[in-house]
Each structure stands twice: as structure tokens, then as C-alpha cells.
Amino acid sequence: MFEFRIKKLRELLVKENLDAILISSVSNISYLTGYTNFSKEEREAYLIITKKEQFIVTDGRYSGVIKRQVPHFKLLELAGENSLKNIFAKFARLKVLGIEEDEITVSEHKMLKKHFKKMKHLDIKSHRSVKTDDEIKKIEQAAKLGDKAFKYILGKIRSGISEKDLAYELESFIKKNKADLSFPPIIAFGRNSAIPHHQTGETKLDKKEGQFILLDFGVKLENYCSDMTRTIFFGSPTDKQKKIYKVILEAQQKAVDYINSAIKSGKKVKADEVDRAARDYITSKGYPVIPHSLGHGVGLQVHEHPSLSSKSRDILKTGMVFSIEPGIYLPNFGLPRFAGEAGGVRIEDLFVPGKAGLKQLTNSPKSIISI
Amino acid sequence: MFEFRIKKLRELLVKENLDAILISSVSNISYLTGYTNFSKEEREAYLIITKKEQFIVTDGRYSGVIKRQVPHFKLLELAGENSLKNIFAKFARLKVLGIEEDEITVSEHKMLKKHFKKMKHLDIKSHRSVKTDDEIKKIEQAAKLGDKAFKYILGKIRSGISEKDLAYELESFIKKNKADLSFPPIIAFGRNSAIPHHQTGETKLDKKEGQFILLDFGVKLENYCSDMTRTIFFGSPTDKQKKIYKVILEAQQKAVDYINSAIKSGKKVKADEVDRAARDYITSKGYPVIPHSLGHGVGLQVHEHPSLSSKSRDILKTGMVFSIEPGIYLPNFGLPRFAGEAGGVRIEDLFVPGKAGLKQLTNSPKSIISI
Numbered sequence: 001m002f003e004f005r006i007k008k009l010r011e012l013l014v015k016e017n018l019d020a021i022l023i024s025s026v027s028n029i030s031y032l033t034g035y036t037n038f039s040k041e042e043r044e045a046y047l048i049i050t051k052k053e054q055f056i057v058t059d060g061r062y063s064g065v066i067k068r069q070v071p072h073f074k075l076l077e078l079a080g081e082n083s084l085k086n087i088f089a090k091f092a093r094l095k096v097l098g099i100e101e102d103e104i105t106v107s108e109h110k111m112l113k114k115h116f117k118k119m120k121h122l123d124i125k126s127h128r129s130v131k132t133d134d135e136i137k138k139i140e141q142a143a144k145l146g147d148k149a150f151k152y153i154l155g156k157i158r159s160g161i162s163e164k165d166l167a168y169e170l171e172s173f174i175k176k177n178k179a180d181l182s183f184p185p186i187i188a189f190g191r192n193s194a195i196p197h198h199q200t201g202e203t204k205l206d207k208k209e210g211q212f213i214l215l216d217f218g219v220k221l222e223n224y225c226s227d228m229t230r231t232i233f234f235g236s237p238t239d240k241q242k243k244i245y246k247v248i249l250e251a252q253q254k255a256v257d258y259i260n261s262a263i264k265s266g267k268k269v270k271a272d273e274v275d276r277a278a279r280d281y282i283t284s285k286g287y288p289v290i291p292h293s294l295g296h297g298v299g300l301q302v303h304e305h306p307s308l309s310s311k312s313r314d315i316l317k318t319g320m321v322f323s324i325e326p327g328i329y330l331p332n333f334g335l336p337r338f339a340g341e342a343g344g345v346r347i348e349d350l351f352v353p354g355k356a357g358l359k360q361l362t363n364s365p366k367s368i369i370s371i
Numbered sequence: 372m373f374e375f376r377i378k379k380l381r382e383l384l385v386k387e388n389l390d391a392i393l394i395s396s397v398s399n400i401s402y403l404t405g406y407t408n409f410s411k412e413e414r415e416a417y418l419i420i421t422k423k424e425q426f427i428v429t430d431g432r433y434s435g436v437i438k439r440q441v442p443h444f445k446l447l448e449l450a451g452e453n454s455l456k457n458i459f460a461k462f463a464r465l466k467v468l469g470i471e472e473d474e475i476t477v478s479e480h481k482m483l484k485k486h487f488k489k490m491k492h493l494d495i496k497s498h499r500s501v502k503t504d505d506e507i508k509k510i511e512q513a514a515k516l517g518d519k520a521f522k523y524i525l526g527k528i529r530s531g532i533s534e535k536d537l538a539y540e541l542e543s544f545i546k547k548n549k550a551d552l553s554f555p556p557i558i559a560f561g562r563n564s565a566i567p568h569h570q571t572g573e574t575k576l577d578k579k580e581g582q583f584i585l586l587d588f589g590v591k592l593e594n595y596c597s598d599m600t601r602t603i604f605f606g607s608p609t610d611k612q613k614k615i616y617k618v619i620l621e622a623q624q625k626a627v628d629y630i631n632s633a634i635k636s637g638k639k640v641k642a643d644e645v646d647r648a649a650r651d652y653i654t655s656k657g658y659p660v661i662p663h664s665l666g667h668g669v670g671l672q673v674h675e676h677p678s679l680s681s682k683s684r685d686i687l688k689t690g691m692v693f694s695i696e697p698g699i700y701l702p703n704f705g706l707p708r709f710a711g712e713a714g715g716v717r718i719e720d721l722f723v724p725g726k727a728g729l730k731q732l733t734n735s736p737k738s739i740i741s742i
């Protein structure tokens with residue numbers, strides 16, 4: 001598996017006339033080594049891949065475990081005289097180095113410049129976007145556990161519970177099932193659901209009729225992420241709330257239909273057009289435009305290539321796993337004609353295009369749920 | 372509070388002859404706005420601080436909440452024609468822009484170059500390192516909850532429990548107390564304790580005599596982090612294990628003594644010399660050199676300025692909060708003379724220098740604990 005991934009990178013190295021590739025992002029290091037414990041907030045490792053060799057640079061906090069778990073990379077341990085500067089100096093013979101410019105900081109770049117004459121941006125985001133069957137299976141397992149977790153927490157929703165309490169129930173369920181969260185869950189009650197990325201807080205559910213409950217969460221299982229959103233109601237939804245819900249459900253279906261018909265007719269599936277299919281449907285119904293992209297790839301990271309947005313130039317291919325997540329958000333200010341409906345609805349599922357059409361990996365019910 | 376922090380930044384702006392400062396790191400955005408929910412993995416906001424005005428750039432996922440919670444910044448919402456490019460274009464009159472080079476990526480820098488003629492690195496890490504009394508109080512509260520959590524999980528340690536199970540007990544306790552983890556806990560049993568940054572896993576405790584249990588965790592309370600490490604024993608420790616433990620405890624004390632005597636004599640407390648006091652003591656006893664720095668600042672981030680390492684040029688000042696965490700790690704390979712003691716010991720506490728000397732914020736027992 002790792003051999004294949006490194007081989008693909010070497011093909012790019014040859015194609016782009018590089019002497020070596022420097023990998024710095026934690027997700028790409030995980031992808032190429034299988035080791036997933038480096039910090040995402042600090043630089044703790046680099047990979048250097050030349051035409052014939054591959055190296056991992058890290059320090060004594062990790063060198064023992066890397067020796068055992070990542071034998072397919074030669075370890076260059078940072079220690080004493082073996083500073084980063086001195087390690088890079090050993091590679092100074094390399095003329096052109098490929099780097100992840102989306103990821104390398106300006107300070108790092110200045111340091112690298114001292115050792116490497118020429119650096120070139122390498123876009124390898126797309127390397128991970130088409131998943132193998134094994135990867136899809138892992139994401140599907142994560143999605144299935146997400147569905148179970150959704151069913152489980154429906155039973156925990158009651159008057160007086162806070163967003164944080166519900167998030168805790170969700171997290172506990174997922175962790176008891178030997179998995180992790182792919183990100184801190186977004187649990188939004190009532191008007192908080194009008195904030196697309198609401199910070200789960202102390203708001204409590206009360207008995208007011210038809211309160212929105214937006215639940216956006218994901219499971220991480222064997223390092224692969226799932227992502228899903230459901231919006232349900234505490235109390236009976238009003239007709240207006242039902243209408244918003246219906247429009248969102250239909251908007252998601254518009255995107256699905258667009259992809260399926262493109263696959264059938266053998267056309268390229270352009271991500272921006274998929275985004276437009278859902279986006280335009282929502283505005284055609286008189287609702288505000290989605291304030292975020294329609295969807296994103298999912299894999300080792302919960303947000304990765306491709307992007308389903310109006311500016312995307314990505315093509316959706318067989319084996320890519322991505323979300324489709326339209327939303328309508330009506331804050332209780334600015335839009336007097338929606339004054340009754342402070343709140344929002346988002347529905348998000350994961351999909352993977354196959355030869356026969358789009359397969360949905362998350363399978364929680366999408367009919368209106370009222371508790 | 373925010374006014375004071377922004378004022379300090381404007382003083383730097385004048386001193387460095389800048390026209391504006393671009394703040395991009397999530398922790399500095401939190402520090403200056405009070406809003407803490409932006410993603411650390413994706414760029415979702417910028418602050419632009421000119422001589423007279425201050426702006427926050429973000430998109431529709433956050434604009435509603437920012438309007439309400441961050442009224443002291445003018446919101447520039449990314450939407451449609453109001454792209455990042457067009458927003459930056461409006462600031463093109465600015466001649467010199469201060470940026471966080473440690474944080475801005477090469478790709479972003481290329482984009483910024485199109486709008487700003489001159490950019491200059493701005494080191495504002497040290498702005499957050501001296502804490503106010505209120506900030507110290509918050510960290511102390513987090514540290515106290517950490518001490519309670521340590522006491523709590525001592526009662527959960529039993530034969531058969533796995534590292535992950537114990538981490539789960541720890542996390543549950545902290546979350547039930549309305550706090551969060553400052554990072555995924557490092558729980559290492561037996562030989563795993565020889566890996567300084569072990570990835571908490573499925574290893575189970577067994578009845579073998581004198582097994583090391585290393586617990587490294589932190590609490591986040593009101594956005595401020597604590598950090599602590601204790602190493603205890605499952606079963607009675609051997610004499611050799613006790614000796615390692617004692618050396619680590621003494622090494623920590625060496626660092627504390629060094630700081631206290633420097634404070635008393637009115638000398639500058641140099642971070643590299645503090646590091647050396649503990650480091651040299653460990654090697655003088657025949658043990659391997661600490662494969663990480665002796666300590667780090669703690670605050671909104673669990674790792675921040677200052678750094679207590681051999682290469683640091685930081686000066687430890689009154690009001691800085693930092694860890695002192697010496698460690699000895701003896702993997703079961705490579706060092707035949709330690710063949711009996713595969714495992715490691717680290718002890719970590721948080722300290723803050725005051726006029727009367729060093730105050731310790733974490734207060735869990737450091738005598739040998741055997742369960």
C-alpha cells in the first residue's frame with residue numbers, strides 16, 4: 001500500500017523534473033508512512049523522498065516508535081549536532097525540491113532557501129482524493145458508526161439538556177465504540193442553528209414548539225473520517241419550518257441527480273456545476289444563498305480535496321468520497337420576511353461515485369423527525 | 372482587556388514602521404477578539420489592524436456570531452464579489468504590512484504579495500507570554516482541575532484496563548467538570564513509557580511487578596490550558612526504577628532551584644541555562660540526555676512562548692507560565708546496560724515566577740505512588 005503511494009509520488013517527481021520532494025503536512029505523512037501521531041499544530045516531522053530513497057526526519061520523542069512502525073523510511077534523527085540545518089545541508093546537492101506551498105510557512109521557506117536553490121510547489125492534494133476500495137470500506141464503517149450514534153442520541157434528547165451535554169453523550173457513545181470524533185461536534189439548538197459553524201455551548205432545550213436541533217458530527221475509525229449533519233425538531237415543526245426542510249432535502253437531491261445523470265451520459269462531473277445545481281435551487285425558492293461550499297472530500301482529513309464550490313475546478317471521479325451538505329440559515333435579524341423562523345437547516349451525507357451512479361455512505365433517515 | 376492587547380500591538384506597529392498588521396494564527400485571533408471557534412486546520416479568518424482601525428475578515432459561516440460577539444472589530448464578510456482578493460485590494464494603499472511568518476504559508480504569501488508591496492515578519496509570540504493575574508488565575512483553575520482528575524483516575528487503575536480506557540475515564544471526568552482536554556492525553560503503560568510522545572493505545576495493564584504508568588494530560592478551562600505529567604507504578608517499583616524516578620525529581624528541582632536563586636540575586640533568568648541545569652544533572656547520573664526541551668510556555672495554547680531548551684534565547688520573566696518536565700526514556704533496545712528497565716519517567720509541573728520566587732500551579736503528589 002505505502003509502496004504504491006510512494007511510487008505515485010515518484011512518478012510526479014520525474015514528471016515535474018524534481019530531485020526530491022519534501023512532505024510536511026501531517027495528513028500526507030500519515031498517508032505515506034501509516035504513522036498518525038504527529039502534532040497538527042507544530043512541525044514535528046518531514047519526509048524527504050528522492051528518486052531512489054526515502055527519509056523521515058523527526059526527533060527523539062518519536063524516533064523509537066518510527067524505527068519500529070515505519071521501517072520503509074530511513075530515519076534521520078534530530079539530536080545534538082544533527083540539527084535540521086545540518087540534515088538539510090546533507091541534501092544540498094539536490095537542485096530542485098518539490099514542496100507543499102499550501103503548508104510550508106514563510107519562515108520555513110526562508111530556512112529551506114539556504115539549502116535548496118530551487119523550490120517548486122507540488123500539488124499532491126489530489127493524490128489522496130480517489131480512494132481505494134479498502135479506504136472506502138473504512139470510511140463506510142465510520143459512517144455506519146455515525147448512523148448508530150445518531151440513532152443513539154435521538155434517545156437522549158430531552159427538555160433541559162444542553163448542547164454540550166448532548167455533545168458529550170455523542171462523544172461517549174463513539175468512544176465506547178473504540179472510535180474517535182473526526183472534529184468537535186456542532187450541536188445547535190433553536191436560533192443557534194442559524195450559525196452554520198455554531199460553537200456548541202450551554203444553551204438548553206426548552207419546550208417551545210418546533211425548535212430546530214442541528215447535529216453535525218463525524219466519526220474517525222482506523223484514521224478515516226466520516227461526516228454527517230441532520231436537523232430535527234424538538235416539538236412539532238411549523239409549516240414554514242417544514243418548507244425549509246423540504247427545500248434543503250430537494251436541494252441535496254438536485255446535486256445527486258446532477259451527478260447521476262452526468263455519470264450516465266459519460267460526461268465529466270464538474271464540482272462547480274454540482275454546487276450550482278443545489279445552490280440555485282435554494283435561491284430559486286426565495287431563500288438566501290448557501291454561505292459555504294456545497295461539499296468537500298473526506299478521508300484521512302475531514303476536509304480534503306475535492307471541493308464542491310462555485311469556484312472549484314475539480315472533477316468528481318469514481319472513488320472520490322465527498323459530502324453534499326446544502327443549508328439554509330435564517331438569523332433573527334436582517335431578514336424581516338423570515339422573522340418567524342430564526343434558525344437553520346442543513347442536511348449532509350457522504351457519497352462516492354461508482355460506475356452505476358452515486359452511492360450514499362451515511363444512511364440515517366431524512367424524513368422529518370420530531371421529538 | 373482587548374483594548375489593551377490591541378494597543379500593545381499598535382505600539383509595535385509604530386515602532387516597526389508598519390502601516391498595518393495581519394493576524395492569521397487562531398490563537399492570536401482568540402487573544403485579540405475573544406472568539407475561539409475558528410478551525411486550527413483551515414484558514415477561516417484574518418485580522419487587519421491599521422493605525423486607527425481594526426477589521427476581521429471571515430465568511431458567512433461566522434459573520435452572524437462575529438457581529439454579536441466581536442463588536443470591537445469591523446466585520447469584512449467574504450461573500451460573492453467580496454472575495455479575499457477584493458478585500459485585500461482595498462488595503463493596497465498600505466505600504467508595509469506586518470505578518471506572522473511562522474504561520475503564513477508560502478501560497479498565502481504569494482497571494483498577499485499581489486496586494487502589499489512590502490511585508491515584514493512580526494514576532495508577537497512574546498506578547499502573550501507574560502500573563503495577567505486574571506490569566507494566571509484561569510491557568511491555575513485548569514491546573515487544579517487537572518490535579519483533581521489525577522486523583523480521580525488513580526482510583527480507576529486496575530489490572531486489565533487499557534491505555535485508551537484510562538484516557539476515556541480521564542476525559543469523561545474533565546468533561547463532566549465542564550472543561551476540555553488541552554490535548555489528547557498521553558497514557559503509556561510499561562515499555563510504552565519509553566516513547567516520550569506515545570500514542571495512547573490498546574495496551575492493557577497486567578500484574579507484572581513494577582510497571583511504569585506515564586500520564587501526561589492537560590485541562591482547558593475558559594480557553595486556558597494546563598499541562599502536567601506524573602509517572603506512577605503498577606506493582607512495587609524495583610530499586611532501579613526508584614532510582615530513575617528520584618533522578619527525574621531531583622532534575623526538576625535543579626531547574627527550580629536555578630530559577631529561584633537567579634530571581635533572588637536579581638539576575639536575568641535565561642531559559643537555556645534552566646534547561647541545562649536539569650539536563651546536565653540527568654547525564655551526570657549516567658542517563659541519556661532528555662530527547663526534548665525541558666519545558667514550554669502554556670496559555671491559550673498548550674505549547675507557546677517561551678521555550679526552555681538548549682537553543683532558546685528566551686528570558687523567563689515574572690508572570691510567564693511554563694512547564695518544567697525532565698524525562699528519562701530507556702527503550703528496550705540499544706542500551707544493554709539498562710536492559711532491565713524498558714520504560715520511562717517524566718514529571719511535569721507548571722510554574723510562574725513571582726517576585727518572591729517560583730510558584731507551582733500544579734500540585735499533585737510527587738512521592739512514589741504504587742498501585
